[in-house]
Amino acid sequence: MSELLNISGLSIRFDKGPLVVDDLSLSINKGQTLALVGESGSGKSVSALSVLRLLDERHADYPSGSITYQGEDLLKAPEKRLRQIRGRKISMIFQEPMTSLNPLHTVEKQITETLELHMGLRGEQARARCMELLALVGIPEPERRLKSYPHQLSGGQKQRVMIAMALANEPELLIADEPTTALDVTVQKQVLELLKSLQQKLGMAMLLITHDLSLVRRYADNVVVMERGKRVEEAPVATLFESPSHPYTRKLIDAEPPEHPVAAETGGPELIKVDKLNVHFPIKKDLFGRVKESYHAVRDVAFTVRPGETLGIVGESGSGKTTIGHALLKLTGATGNIQLGGTDIGNLTQKAFRPWRKRIQIVFQDPFGSLSPRMSIAEIVGEGLTIHDPDNQDQHEARVIRALQDVGLDPEARHRYPHEFSGGQRQRIAIARALVLQPELIILDEPTSALDRTVQKQVIELLRDIQQRYRLSYIFISHDLAVVRALSHKLLVLHHGSIVEYGDAEKIFRQPEQPYTRELLNAAFFYQTTTN
Known part of the structure; x- marks a missing residue:
């Protein structure tokens, strides 16, 4: 050769x-x-x-x-x-x-x-x-x-x-x-x-x-x-x-992820409740801007998340996983009922919704695209504090340092810029930005996809620890089912925008009812079953 x-x-x-x-x-x-x-x-x-x-x-x-x-x-x-x-x-x-x-x-x-x-x-x-x-x-x-x-x-x-x-x-x-x-x-x-x-x-x-x-x-x-x-x-x-x-x-x-999530308290009030969530994207408009043809990306999706609980959302690319996360944050238009802490936030204007953003944060899928190349790491992580907690500026730097320490980054690097970090390090910066405001719910859109297994395991343990300490809730969107299993109490399986299966995560992993879910699980554990 x-x-x-x-x-x-x-x-x-x-x-x-x-x-x-x-x-x-x-x-x-x-x-x-x-x-x-x-x-x-x-x-x-x-x-x-x-x-x-x-x-x-x-x-x-x-x-x-x-x-x-x-x-x-x-x-x-x-x-x-x-x-x-x-x-x-x-x-x-x-x-x-x-x-x-x-x-x-x-x-x-x-x-x-x-x-x-x-x-x-x-x-x-x-x-x-x-x-x-x-x-x-x-x-x-x-x-x-x-x-x-x-x-x-x-x-x-x-x-x-x-x-x-x-x-x-x-x-x-x-x-x-x-x-x-x-x-x-x-x-x-x-x-x-x-x-x-x-x-x-x-x-x-x-x-x-x-x-x-x-x-x-x-x-x-x-x-x-x-x-x-x-x-x-x-x-x-x-x-x-x-x-x-x-x-x-x-x-x-x-460096393999844990097999089970941390224990979550059963019962209690719902933190977020979603019912009949629908998202349409316009494909074709007439001369007057009226929509003639649209794509139905999310169809009548419903779920609940309680304090301290993680909902895992899985499905193939284009199934609507990320669209649901964006709809909850009003980053994309949607219809349906979205309640946070018993308050209907689905119909709020962007201005009225702004104070609620402190309670719901997101870690985007692409860490490089979501970090401004013109801002230092301290400015990126601390930006939310400037907007949502302007009266305590003397505490901002300490909170930024703590957030960077939580995700395993050297606080001394906070004056550097995103291009100076590897892909995995940039993802940790994005997670620190979400954590710094101490929200009640974090939407995690493929947060570990850019991380190697050792750092991935550290981040999973970090998320589990913070969740247990503060009863923080997550909506965890991922295609890595081993990671989903390590964090999720409930599982929602999507296919072409519709729910295929929803319920207790461990039960679905052990006994999936739908053929599509079985296909996902077989593909996820393909490598293990063919090499053992």
Whole structure:
């Protein structure tokens, strides 16, 4: 098996600072999958971006090492040669699709751009190839989605568009940086099986960067473990899981979520009660702005959440999970009855609802998109205090420091900016922003999707501890059913905006009544059942 990519003694630093990657060496053969694993900030994504020289070289420096692709040193290659390789020979699926997709261009234009550049496809040929790629990655109605813009797609759909773009030119090496982070479990399984089948068909090699070790166990051939920029272990996948040689590797393998949520008090008044919640999105309007056609995204949804209780909401991408969360916060229009503490808040104007926002907070799915790049971490976390508690400004800094400590971040970093943090660290900043106001209910929209397992477990334990201490309630939206199980007392299963199953979470996990729920659970525990 011939060598395709070789990284030898690579070191990287920014602005002459300390090394963020320190003497990294690895190699990938044709048709092989190498997994690069480690906690957030360990240097995985920086190492991957350096392969295609995608780091900002005004700030990034390579003090030592080489990156050779089929014998050609990419660190010494001119920009013209790199443009020939990027997207054609070596392609990349980025970790955050929202920031990687152009918000001003349609899906068709963005996929066609790479087809025109590298394959010379235009017009109907390019359009047919676009639809083929969208169908391959599991996007329904691909012809209609060609005209969609990124903001019209769910998080999972955006990630699938990124995968379609990366596969468009059938590259020899695919760098997949957390390729299934935003995907629900059924699509995750489909996409990984698709990548595996294309890899076998095309002889494609893959550098897989992930924090999901169950995924590594199933799909990788070899594994490199990184800690703080250094390679601490490299082994075939079977050897690594059976007998890891480094304590850090053992720590990663043992970082599994708890199996059950903290005990919740039964009975008592309802904190939030939702009945007949409906959300319609306009698709077509006439000349006078009247809606002629609309999409029914949420259909007659009803549920309750009591103090100290967690409601888990699960379902495939586009099922309406995030839309429900946004409707509760009046971030999207909805009809129906929404009561908080016995008060109907569903019909309040935006101005009248503003004081209620202190009681309901949200952690958004995309931490980079929801954090202002122009604000420091202290300003981001403390912004809610400035709005909702302006009379106690002398306490704001102490509360910001406490919130950062709660989510495992160094308070000394509060004067830095979001771009200086890894994806997992940015998600913890978003959680701190929600916690700082000490709300009664937090809507958590995929709050652990960008986190590696060790940090994910820490955040889960943090959320459980705070919930027990303050009887805090959560609405937990996620496609990671292992995490949902660790936090949820009730479970609501959605499909195409309608409730499929609702009730006690543990009972549904043990004995799902509906075929769709069983399909979700089978996909979620697919890796465990096939590797045990």
